[in-house]
Amino acid sequence: MGDEHDANRKGWPLESCQLHVPPLDELAHVLRQGLALHFAFVQVDVVDCPDLSQSPFHLTAPGLGGDPSLVDLGGVPYLVPTVHRDRIYDLADLPAAMNVKDGTVSMIGAGAGPWQHLETNCEMMTNLSLSLEAGKSSSLVVDNGTRLATVDPSGRRILHVVPPKQTRCSLLNNLLVSRGLPRTPVLRIRCQKRTGPDNFVTCMRNTVRQRYGHQPVGMGGVFMLENGQARLHIMPDFSPCPLQTDADVNNWLHFYNATGPLINLSVFISHDPGLDLRVEHTHCFSTHGEGGHYHEDVSPETVVYEGYFTPAERLFRIDRPSQTHGVGRD
Template sequence: MANASNGDSYTSEFLPYFTIQLTPPTLSEIAEVLQNGMQSLFHDIKVDIARCPYLTTAPYNLAGVGLGGNTSVVEFVHDGINVPWNYRTRNIQDVLTTSCHDSFIIGSTYATKPHMPYYGHLIMNATYRAPMDIRNESRLIFAERHNGQTRIKKLTDPNQMIYINKGSFFISEGGVLKMTNGSVACNLMWGDYEEPMLESFHDFIRRQQCPEIHLQSDMIAVGTIINDKLKFISAERRYDVNLYDRNEFHCFSNYGAGGQFISDITPDTTEYEGYFNVAENMSVIPFT
């Protein structure tokens, strides 16, 4: 946990979501499960209960101080809705301004036109202070079609917090991962596509480019780990990695590289340092 909390209590009569109270294990129990479960995946791994660094400082440069206070995981669901995936939208402002607490929100999702300036991988990163003070420091990552260059656009307009189709976020806490050394592979969307988009979301994800990124310095990823049954999407053939409809982490850096994390391609070299907290509640946002 961080040294400072991320906000105070605030109430609203209307909530665009319903909340399920969770019964999480203790931090010690979770640490033991992660240590044992990931032992075979890394050369060396150590899972500890530790104090989170100040996330507003480099290399994280996030909007909130840390991962403590009023912990919730937020999910967007739309099963059975007959609407094209790139028009299944929600504005995170509606969630924050009707929530019960001042908040720091981080998470991974997607953006599309005309709701947002570009198509791309959206890293939500913002703070909210009741009743209407939103500081948006989110990032939109995409490739420019005319030159193939990756672009990371920092979003500061509170009205540019609209996500589409699927998203998992942490309110007042979350998961932050720092990657150092070697190279990683990340899916990357173009900033523009021809309309209408007739293919399914999973077919769209399957055909994304997956460039290799050499880690010039620390790369930061945010996302969620949810203890639920994984739904297989596709295999990324170039790196022989299975893609699932859960546990996505989207990455950004200060040297213009990022996207949806797929895998490291230098397992003997790449190092990870992650900080996570445990959600006490799950808020489910239905598409209406």
């Protein structure tokens, strides 16, 4: 979505690269064949994107079209083993960092929420549209459908609606950023009755990786878990003790099963071109008060997925951690 910059306006380092963008018809064929190995029913078609601002998706933008890009902001090393509370980002700064000066910018994805807003760590389901007017920073119009999920020490879970002007996140965020244009060609993917061990997103990512190898193909979109249940987690408040292993992280997280319909905001990339990326990340919310980080469905016999995805043209890597590890990336 623009020319490469050395850093965004807050000074976080920024790297970017072009992604491989296969033709949609080709991607549909690849996914149709690959997903059939994991689901009893698979349908993948190229369609004009429906209005995703309407039920059941409830996005702030009607579509996924217009310069689609992936943004990988921060990273898990800012969360574990110990939290870096200085990693606070304002998503309203992203358009300038991506050299976008006017028009609408839509963001959907999965991240860590603004802990200072709720005074606790939280999951973030990013669902945000910004309208910009060139040369007028004060004219920013925000349409904010973002949700935050928290869990308190007693295990009480809350799904929060953020105030319109609350555009911050912290630590990490994985986003599909586009102009939110309606009626552009996208992939409609519908799967029923999971027969393999992997979750819906991992099945898509592995299918694309097996076909395109070291050519990085990035995709983002929204999907419904229409029927069945999914295993989610919500991060509690920051751990007072360092989390050194995946077992430490899993013992700290609050896991639970949520019931569909669940609205999932998802991004994935088939191959990391050396930028220390989170290769897939999906968060979900609902109209009945449940949400969090999606792991997999727990009702393979009855599960129904339907979603709309677009390939991304470019990847922006912002504030890549200088010291990294592989812990806590499931």
